[in-house]
Amino acid sequence: MGDPHGVGVVGLGVVSRAYLKTLVDHPTVRVVAVADLDAARAVAAAATIPGTAAVSVERLLHHPDVATVLNLTIPAAHAEISDAAIDAGRNVYVEKPLTVTFPEGRSIIDRAVSAGVRVGCAPDTVLGTGTQTARAAIDDGLIGRPLSASAVLVTPGHERWHPDPDFYYAPGGGPLMDMGPYYISALIHLLGPVRAVIGAASQLRETRIIGSGPRLGQRIPVEVPTHVTGVLEHAGGALSTLTTSFDGVATTAAPIEVLGEEGTLAVPDPNTFDGEVRHLALGDPGWHTLAPRAGYVAAARGVGLIDLVRAAETRPPRASGEVALHVLDVMTALLRSAADGRRVELTTTVERPTPVPLTPAEEWRSAVAPEH
Known part of the structure; x- marks a missing residue:
């Protein structure tokens, strides 16, 4: 598959531990850099990952070896970091929800289309x-x-x-x-x-x-x-x-x-x-x-990012930004409906993601896996 895909992680709170456990030793990706508002937390995280630098958010977004930004900030910061990464020409994978408002989520997807980059979003469970x-x-x-x-x-x-x-x-x-x-x-x-x-x-x-x-x-x-x-x-x-x-x-x-x-x-x-x-x-x-008949076996948080990287241009990522935008549309519409006391029609739709064939752990964790 060539060189591992470079990933930069922004936000090193509780959920980052689960992602890093999956990504750090995965041959498909390399965690190039980490950043956090708490610089000491970034330094501590980088110290546990060989070859990873603790840098500012701005430096991470423009790091020449970062192809995808993993956005693990709090929800209120999702839009700001994702927009900045897209504007820097990077793919983005975001912890859920995509953003806290639908207009922000719509903007992320539209920016990504214009920039020719991809957006993925949790959950990948x-x-x-x-x-x-x-x-x-x-x-x-x-x-x-x-x-x-x-x-x-x-x-x-x-x-x-x-x-x-x-x-x-x-x-x-x-x-x-x-x-x-x-x-x-x-x-x-x-x-x-x-x-x-x-x-x-x-x-x-x-x-x-x-x-x-x-x-x-x-x-x-x-x-x-x-x-x-x-x-x-x-x-x-x-x-x-x-x-x-x-x-x-x-x-x-x-x-x-x-x-x-x-x-x-x-x-x-x-x-x-x-x-x-x-x-x-x-x-x-x-x-x-x-009996299990489909899905990534023994999967863990981060498999959606791996799926995005391996999809390349052959198919949409299964944990895609488009699915996340539709989910956000559902949630914000439910809250509007509750506030207004009326039925609300959605403004988005999405194709059901491609199903995941039964994929043993040794396949999705390997350097070369069959693409479905």
Whole structure:
């Protein structure tokens, strides 16, 4: 494949550790440089990666060996960093969500098209064997015509474990913008794009108390809805119900269920790459677990960036900016619907990404992998 693809990482918070664990030893890419507003954090990260330089954001964006910028900043900074990278002629791969507002997201995609560069965006968890096996089962007709789906996320809130949870409760945060991308991306892979939504939202408390770290016990303001629910009308006719909450304790509901004329699929947590896909056929006495039949095996965060690099110009990346923009359109439309009390039609659509064939870990982790 020639020289490894040069990557520069901007933002070295908690999520960067998962990405770097995948990317640092992968033969397809080389982490050339890292940058963070906290220069000491960048120096500390670079010290653990041979041949990687700790530099300013500006230097990283114009580093001659950086072909793709991995944007792991907080959501409020996604647009600024992504736009600057695109303007510097770099591809961009962004942590979810693409941006905190739809106009910013639209601008990123339009800039990239004009500049002739590519945009990828998390989540890439939907490329693992969990969601992909469920998709293969649907595409193979195992449940007949899909009629509807439910997607449910309930947690008491990230402030219980995150030492700096402020951004989860600031504009661009909340359960929908933070966790919704996993569930909505999975629903798009499973059932296709969304044409309209109806949403409702609430906020349980005005403040939250940090539960760990040096700020233990500190109160932070809540500026966004902390319980959002809605109906997604898919272009193919299926209806999905979505619930995302930072106000509940737990739920016994499956993360995602897809109902068809001839059966039901229970789909694992889309915040993970694998997990059991269970099937109940019409007339069967019980559920059966499907063997993995599609997806990147034993995948980890960063596989979406690897997929983008290997796609080159042969196909769109599966964790693409276009999918992320459509997800952002869904989320912002749900919030508008909740605020205005009306059905909202989306302004974007997207093709279902190319399915991922069952790809053993040794293949996607290798220097040369078959391109599908």
